[in-house]
Amino acid sequence: MYKRTRFYDFTYYNFIGSWAWVLHRLSGLALIFYLSLHIWVINSLTHGEATFNHVMTFLNGAPFKLLETGLWGVILFHAFNGVRIVIVDFFKGTLVQKKLFIVLIAVAFVLWALGSYLILQHVQWRAG
Amino acid sequence: MNKDFKQTSRSGSVAWLLQRISAVILFILLLLHFISYHFLSQGRAVSYQYIVAKAGSWWFPLLQFAFLITALYHGLNGVWSVLEDYTAGKFWRLFWYGLLLTVGAALLFVGTLTIIKLYTLPVA
Numbered sequence: 001m002y003k004r005t006r007f008y009d010f011t012y013y014n015f016i017g018s019w020a021w022v023l024h025r026l027s028g029l030a031l032i033f034y035l036s037l038h039i040w041v042i043n044s045l046t047h048g049e050a051t052f053n054h055v056m057t058f059l060n061g062a063p064f065k066l067l068e069t070g071l072w073g074v075i076l077f078h079a080f081n082g083v084r085i086v087i088v089d090f091f092k093g094t095l096v097q098k099k100l101f102i103v104l105i106a107v108a109f110v111l112w113a114l115g116s117y118l119i120l121q122h123v124q125w126r127a128g
Numbered sequence: 129m130n131k132d133f134k135q136t137s138r139s140g141s142v143a144w145l146l147q148r149i150s151a152v153i154l155f156i157l158l159l160l161h162f163i164s165y166h167f168l169s170q171g172r173a174v175s176y177q178y179i180v181a182k183a184g185s186w187w188f189p190l191l192q193f194a195f196l197i198t199a200l201y202h203g204l205n206g207v208w209s210v211l212e213d214y215t216a217g218k219f220w221r222l223f224w225y226g227l228l229l230t231v232g233a234a235l236l237f238v239g240t241l242t243i244i245k246l247y248t249l250p251v252a
Contacts, residue, residue, distance in 0.1 A: 028203070028206045032206065035203055040238065042246070043238050043242040045246060046245035046246055046249070049176045049249075052179075056175070072162075075158065079154075090148070115166065121172075122172060
């Protein structure tokens with residue numbers, strides 16, 4: 001019988017596909033957590049212009065915008081690995097799934113850089 | 129055979145298929161959602177005036193609503209499929225499923241209300 005030696009044994013697990021599976025789950029859980037927060041926070045923008053600007057000043061500071069580039073990265077990973085899953089499941093992509101992963105993540109990385117540039121342009125530096 | 133497996137005898141293939149269909153829709157909606165708040169705002173962060181200006185267009189609030197329901201469905205269905213891997217027994221399956229439905233209903237309510245209020249903001 002197979003006996004686990006460590007807390008988590010990666011002996012039969014250390015492949016692109018299995019890591020993609022783990023990261024897809026973790027990023028998915030992170031994203032539903034973010035979505036809940038996002039719905040909650042955006043709701044506080046609906047209480048008039050003064051509150052809107054107050055909340056937005058808080059959210060448009062450099063720390064939140066940096067976090068937002070991280071979020072954009074997690075989203076793109078999940079989205080482009082998701083494209084790979086759809087190709088594997090419906091378009092016989094199993095034989096090229098590793099190549100697919102590398103190509104799609106490369107595309108995601110380019111989009112991440114472009115999107116992060118847009119996000120960081122929106123940083124509102126507080127007038128000193 | 130472990131009797132717990134009987135609780136998972138319904139294959140869940142419909143949820144599996146819908147997860148992929150919603151994924152494809154979400155992929156497009158997500159890019160539009162991102163573009164609408166980070167690209168169309170032309171180099172500046174979204175302002176009160178930007179939201180008020182977009183309220184007049186029929187597609188802008190509709191896009192955000194379509195994004196909301198697709199993201200919520202895909203997200204909660206995803207959490208359910210993760211939970212299914214670690215949950216056995218009628219009680220816990222019902223418990224988690226009920227919890228996800230409740231959370232989903234609450235988020236759908238708050239989200240819909242937000243979109244309606246945001247795109248009917250008073251013009252200052």
